[in-house]
Amino acid sequence: MSIQALVPVRSAAPPGGRTIAAVVVTVLAWASAFVAIRGVGEDLSPGALALGRLLVGTAVLALLMVGRGWVRPRGREWGLLVVCGVGWFGVYNVALNAAEQHLDAGTTAMLVNIGPILIAVFAGLLLGEGFPRWLVAGITVAFAGVVLIGLATRSAQTDVAGVVLCVVAAVTYAGGVVAQKPLLRRLPGPQVTLMACALGAVCCLPWAGVLIDELASAPAGSVLGMVYLGAVPTALAFSTWAYALSRMDAGRLGVTTYLVPPLVILLGWLLLDEVPPALALAGGAVCLAGVALSRRRDRVRRPVAVAQEAGPTA
DSSP, rough: TTTTGGGGGOOOOOHHHHHHHHHHHHHHHHHHHHHHHHHHHHOHHHHHHHHHHHHHHHHHHHHTTTOOOOOOOOOOHHHHHHIIIIIIIIHHHHHHHHHTTSSOOHHHHHTTTTHHHHHHHHHHSSSOOOOOOOHHHHHHHHHHHHHHHHHHOOOSOOOOHHHHHHHHHHHHHHHHHHHHHTTTTTOOOOHHHHHHHHHHHHHHHHHHHHHHHHHHHHHHHHHHHHHHIIIIIIIIIHHHHHHHHHHHHHHHHGGGGHHHHHHHHHHHHHHHOOOOHHHHHHHHHHHHEEEEEEEEOOOOOOOOOOOOOTOOOO
């Protein structure tokens, strides 16, 4: 059985109000994560932070699952869960945390946001979503905006290790999304998120000793920041993402994450007194334009009725 065979038939209807609200919550929460990671990363190392975040996220998601039905995964669903949990929740978080210790936020956002391009490519090839022209155009424009943000906020030196870590994060992010999409056909979104988060936490257990040592000396603000990362950008945002993904094409939903870099710039301006360069603001506007462009759909022409001379039986 192919991955495409596990995917539900797509609806041509545009996303409803609840789906749009879920996308908004996801994007805002994930944007806030970049700011939180910068602050918490001064006291918690990448692996320890990833483990703490995923443990908190797993606990919150488990509480949310109390009283809900549980559907037993079967067959290839287990393999897809491993790809999603190990890749997106485990490797991605460690790589992203480490990348932000090597690169500035603008360059990190630019590199990690090759992810939506990979999602669109993987979804088009593996999930049968194809390559709609407006989606391709929107991806191109939005990525150009991210490049402008990266150019505006890049540091004087680019760390090769940081670049490699960002690429690893982008690839595992895209692979996780494409693996998650078919799971949502039969398994409830909250359950998929919980299982993937728990698998990611298991992968990060080698840093358990480091996490205990660092929490003992970390200030309360960093501990609360780690809890926030687990409760909001992980438990809440990944749940709203799963809800939206079950109702939208993976490629089109992935493009909405191009809104994250300009939001990171805005949050850094408001919370960290980091005044964004004019070029970064321009890049944010271009990202918005690209996302809006990707939402367009080709007009469907109705078939023209042809008069038949054969009478009613025609």
